[in-house]
Amino acid sequence: MPFMDFTLTDQHNQRFQLRDHLGKVVVLFFGYTTCPDVCPLTLSTWKRLKDALGKDAQQVEFVYVTVDPERDTQERLAKHLAIFSPDFIGLTGTPEELQEVYSSYGVYREKVKVSDSAAGYLMNHTSKMLVLDKQGKWRLNISYNAPVADIVHDLRILLKE
Template structure:
């Protein structure tokens, strides 16, 4: 099932793969980060969506917080809940510093993921998680902005369907600058290490 969820059109994922290679080769100087450094390779945190309380929000509403942006959906059978469960453990390990972090779970299934559905879902994992939804056009624009990808699978006989999506976690600093990218291949310790550095650094 995990393989099916991670399957996205390769053509649409090539820009993200190229970004990872560019970031890895951009500097030979020692870096403090264990995750992939994407500083200067991704745009600032910017969107206009609706949060899980039904409020219109933008990227600027999260300035001052370290943001972990993840694209998923509430009917996801394994990848999304495993990722959110891991991020909850990461937040616990960060202790009081985690109060200055926010997990933004952007639904790629806005037809089913209403604000109320998202609220119940994300809060089952961590109180610092916020569900975000919006129009299909707004979601698609945000996905493209960060060179991610998703596609809806054909409906089953019962009318239900799955959504294949990429599984990267985009991390932004307190100023809304894209700084790091994590994948399922990164150990939890790496997330804790790099988030500790970002959270301990003051915003500008």
């Protein structure tokens, strides 16, 4: 897939432009902070990946884009991601900015009302990690529950290119 640039706002209220991260491998995930299952598992996998990569982790950006901008404020993203790693990047934006990114990367998201939940609703969403190479090209789709050793192997191949 060709390079698809985007600009959103990170958890520290800084503009994040994907093209500024060319030269690094980028692992993208689309999730939300109140997710009860896939999202925390993915972030836990990211933490293990970062640890397993050692110094190579400096060449990998872990980028978490919200699918629930109504609830996922910058502050909430910052607090949530810091539980896993202060290096993880959390992104949000206007509905228009986010929709452009969702469309570019084929991200499915749907709000589902849940009457017996304090949250009021959950988000059904794409659960795969997308991996972009150093040129920003979308190269891999990885299941959230893929073995860490397999992901490390694939990331190291991309890092050598």
